[in-house]
Amino acid sequence: MSGHDVNPFVDPVDVNPFQDASITQATRGLDKIDEYNPFSSPAGKHSDTTIPVSESSSQPAILQTSVEQSPRATAAAAQTDLIRKQEELEKKAADLEKREEEFQNRTTIGSTSTGTKENNWPPLPRFSPVKPCFYQDFEEEIPEEYRRLCRRMYYLWMFHSVTLFLNVLGCLAYFTADDNSGVDFGLSILWFLLFTPxxxxxxxxxxxKAFRADSSFSFFFFFFVFFFQVSVYIIQSVGIPRWGNSGWISSISMIRVNLAVAVVMMVVAGFFTVNAIVAVILLKMVHAKYRRTGASFNKAQQEFSHGVLSNRSVQTVAAGAATSVAQGTLGRS
Structure with a gap:
């Protein structure tokens, strides 16, 4: 039976083919290769410290240049800066020279042979026998902070003149519808010819003049007269009959008589009303500017006395009066 216990598939001797001497020696060589670390320190000394991945830089190495420049480069940079500044100065000088030439040309055109400025308002043609009476230039004479308000006052005066002309037309229509309104038409012509200049x-x-020379006297004179002008605007917009104004009372009274004439007169009354409203607004604006200028009543008195005493006509009249009084006194004695 013992012969049947033997496994025919098992080798009679348990032999390991890898235990051969040549194979074992080759395997040991591979183990040494696996243990070799090319990044380790020499003489088989291994370092325990490792370099983190975050500390390594992925950017290429850059060679740091020296901050200090050579004397030749510094001199070249300084020379370039001087050339640039010189060009800027030359450009500014040319600009100033151009402005000066324009100013001189404008002064020559706007001046007479005696050196005084030639009047340019009202703008009349050269062949007209009537010559301009005033000189007016907002850009040259009025400071920039007052220029806009001064222009508005000029536009108000133009609107005022147009309103007086329309008032003549409205009173003419009123006269065609009512024969008893001839007085209004005559007075409207008088108001237009008188109040415009x-x-x-x-x-x-x-x-x-107040905006041009910051004159306290001109400011006070303007306030006195313009307050009266605002009152006249209100009266004209009301339209009292027989006063020469196409106001609201006269226009409303014409609705039953002639509707077309009433509409024309209402338009004129609206113009007078706009004049009154705009005049009040501009009066407040001028007063606000006046308070900022530092003008006062004492300065106005000083300007008035200085202007009167320095006026040649007043000096001539005063000298003549004094001479006549002296001669009369001597004659009596």
């Missing part, structure tokens, strides 16, 4: 001289020119 008077308003320019009495309240527009004073405020122009």
């Amino acid at each position: 008077v308003s320019f001289i009495c309240w527009y020119r004073p405020i122009y």
Whole structure:
């Protein structure tokens, strides 16, 4: 039976083919290769410290240049800076020279042979026998902070003149519808011929001079006259009959008589109303500017006395009066 216990598939001797001497020696060589670390320190000394991945830089190495520049480069940079500054100065000088030439040309054109400025308002043609009476230039004479308000006052005066002309047309229509309104038509013509130049001289020119020379006397004169002008605007917009104004009362009274004439007169009354409202607004604006200028009543008195005493006409009249009084006194004695 013992012969049947033997496994025919098992080798009679348990032999390991890898235990051969040549194979074992080759295997030991591979083990040494696996243990070799090319990044380790020499003489088989291994370092326990490792370099973190985050500390390593993935950017290429850059060679740091020296901060200090050579004397030749410094001199070249300084020379370039000087050339640039010289070009800027030359450009500014050319600009200033150009402005000066323009100013001189403008002064030559706007001046006479005696050196005084030639009047340019009203703008009349050269062949007209009537010559301009005033000189007016907002850009040259009025400071920038007052220029806009001064222009508005000038536009108000122009609107005032147009309203007086329309008032003549409205009173003419009123006269065609009612024969008893001839007085209104005559007075409207008088108001147009009188108040147009008077308003320019009495309240527009004073405020122009006040803004031009910061004159306290001109400011006070303007306030006095312009307050009266606002009152006249209110009266004209009301339209009292027989006063020469196409106001609201006269226009409303014409609705039953002639509707077309009433509409024309209402338009004129609306113009008078706009004049009154705009005048009040501009009066407040001028007063606000006046308070900022530091003008006062004492300065106005000083300007008035200085202007009167330095006026040649007043000096001539005063000297003549004094001479006549002296001669009369000597004659009596």
